[in-house]
Amino acid sequence: MIPLEWTVEYSTGIPKIDSQHAYLFELANRLARALASGRSDEVLANIVQELNEYVNTHFAYEESVMQQAHYDSFVQHQAMHKKMREQLAEYVVQLQNKTLSAQALSKFLEVWLTEHILHEDMAYIPAVAASGYQP
Numbered sequence: 001m002i003p004l005e006w007t008v009e010y011s012t013g014i015p016k017i018d019s020q021h022a023y024l025f026e027l028a029n030r031l032a033r034a035l036a037s038g039r040s041d042e043v044l045a046n047i048v049q050e051l052n053e054y055v056n057t058h059f060a061y062e063e064s065v066m067q068q069a070h071y072d073s074f075v076q077h078q079a080m081h082k083k084m085r086e087q088l089a090e091y092v093v094q095l096q097n098k099t100l101s102a103q104a105l106s107k108f109l110e111v112w113l114t115e116h117i118l119h120e121d122m123a124y125i126p127a128v129a130a131s132g133y134q135p
């Protein structure tokens with residue numbers, strides 16, 4: 001499903017979160033293209049590094065929004081973020097060890113960016129709206 005395209009169906013209605021999600025799509029596509037065209041490990045490592053940093057920024061922001069909105073599944077959502085960060089960290093290690101499965105990494109990003117946003121992220125939107133908090 002590469003390239004992944006950010007469309008209105010992914011919109012949370014929160015502009016900053018939407019633009020962060022769209023940028024994650026772009027990074028995932030950049031990585032998929034680099035993997036598909038056999039770019040050097042250094043190029044791959046740079047993209048994964050940027051992805052890693054951006055994911056931390058994004059999750060921190062999303063978690064602050066959920067907290068401000070007193071989202072009742074905040075703890076569970078935060079745990080999912082932690083799991084995804086750990087998985088990404090695992091891929092970084094595999095990349096360094098040259099044992100990275102490009103296919104596994106691409107699939108992980110695809111599932112995350114589509115299913116997590118469409119199901120888990122969308123689930124906190126009503127709480128944000130109901131709280132009156134405007135991120």
Ligand SMILES: [Fe+2]
Pocket residue numbers: 062077081116120121
């Ligand atoms: Fe999330």
